[in-house]
Amino acid sequence: MRAGNATIPRLPYLRRLDKIGLFEAMSAQDAVEALVGLGWPITPYGRDMEFWRLEDLIWSDDELIETASRQGVPPAQKVEQQIMAKDPPQTIGDMRRKAIVTDAEITAAVEAYLANPKVPRFQFASGHILDVSAAVEANRHAKTILAQKGTNGVFRRTMVRTAVILATPVAR
Known part of the structure; x- marks a missing residue:
């Protein structure tokens, strides 16, 4: 020192x-x-x-x-x-790494939300259910980007995908 x-x-x-x-x-x-x-x-x-x-x-x-x-x-x-x-709850990203959910399912959840943001829930093949709208609301970056008018569609999709990956499923 x-x-x-x-x-x-x-x-x-x-x-x-x-x-x-x-x-x-x-x-x-x-x-x-x-x-x-x-x-x-x-x-x-x-x-x-x-x-x-x-x-x-x-x-x-x-x-x-x-x-x-x-x-x-x-x-x-x-x-x-x-x-x-402590075994924290698994996020969708954790479940993806363990092959419980697939990239295709995550993409389907993102596309379903972008087609209709009011869709209440998305169910994965594993039986896990995610409220994508709540996931986007909980992610301040995604919420901010999606609220802006004229944001690039690819960027919007990326922000929703990020919110989904960081989210914890509501039920199984």
Whole structure:
């Protein structure tokens, strides 16, 4: 870590953290996102953006990760395990990746909505039902684009498709 032009000696316990694999479990970007979420004004710094700046302090990736861990930010692997343990509801995009719904079905849902935005629901072959109108209403970007007159048809279709992919089915 450096303050201005002076170099502050590297902290001795960084080597210990590396031995337990903390640096492999958390990226500098994870640490930055977590610390910025806590209100820290961290910005990239350096000619090649190889350092991080917090007011007058300049930190390396390792020092930033160590600081994040001291602030209680869990390693990315642990966060991912916690998220997976909670088993969040599946979105249409998750279901597509698992081959529960197909691209053709997603396209059919989009086309049905574009043909008649008041169509109440679309049923996928798997039995899942999606309220496409509610999905578009819930997606602020899609809602904004579709409200604008004269928007390109391809762009409108893309925004509806995005809303569908991010939506969670209503029932099965």
